[in-house]
Amino acid sequence: MSGIHIPELCGAILLPDTVLFPHGALPLHIFEDRYREMLEDALESDCMICVGTLLEEESNNYAQCVNPIGTVGLIRTSREMEDGRSNLVLHGVYRVRFSAWPGGKNYPYAHIVPMSADPFPSDKGPAMAKKLRGKVNEVLTVFPEEVKREINLVLDRAQCEPAILADAISQQFVQDPEVRLQLLGEPAIDARYEILFRYLTQIRENWQQN
Incomplete structure (x- = not known):
């Protein structure tokens, strides 16, 4: 995944009790208008969407209700249905920290910072x-x-x-x-x-x- 560019700003789908790990796959059913718009924007740009975990009921204060760490994923497949809903598979790419939520979109939109792992003890x-x-x-x-x-x-x-x-x-x-x-x-x-x-x-x- 090292050759994939991670955007500084990215749309985020917010879900309770849902965590996507890097290299994992997450099937998603997109039906809300705001997430339809987010998917359209993603498909027209870098094909990336973040997955954020809701810690409490969603509010406009995303910094409070969303876990500060999520995963940015790459849209592997996306199939739009006649009524505008879509089924897609998101492939986890990288852990990211949601550093800010600048707004400006009809959907959750975050400034993201890639998270590097601490060195692994090679002897162990x-x-x-x-x-x-x-x-x-x-x-x-x-x-x-x-x-x-x-x-x-x-x-x-x-x-x-x-x-x-x-x-x-x-x-x-x-x-x-x-x-x-x-x-x-x-x-x-x-x-x-x-x-x-x-x-x-x-x-x-x-x-x-x-």
Whole structure:
């Protein structure tokens, strides 16, 4: 994704309990007039839209009601229906901080700043990745073989990049909105791994108890 230009200003779709991670995919159904306008503007420019998580009921004070960190995504497919609604798939590109909401549009419009991850400890990388994949495979024991193969193929491709591996697992396995926000906002990749270790262990323990 390093070759993709991240705009300084970008439209944002605001959703409760929704987090998109870099390299993840999010299907969206666009029906509100303001978001139809946002999609049209995006398709005519850089094909990018941000996903912001609502922390409370939406208001005009976006700095208060939206999580300060979101993800800018690239529109991969977009299909408009006869009534003007659209179905699209947004591919996560980069974590961003919403630094300001300047307005001037009929939809949420933000000044965004890309967020870089803290350096990953290279001496611990292989061992941590192996441990994390082990936790994933423990969880996958309850899934059909075909699902296991497909998920492991995705994770195999991400294995060489610690940040991508963590984001891929976060997108696929973490359902708790609060934990997803924690993972999105954590700048240290090794800390993301620790959060995932705890979460996947808890999932496995809960399944064993039930």
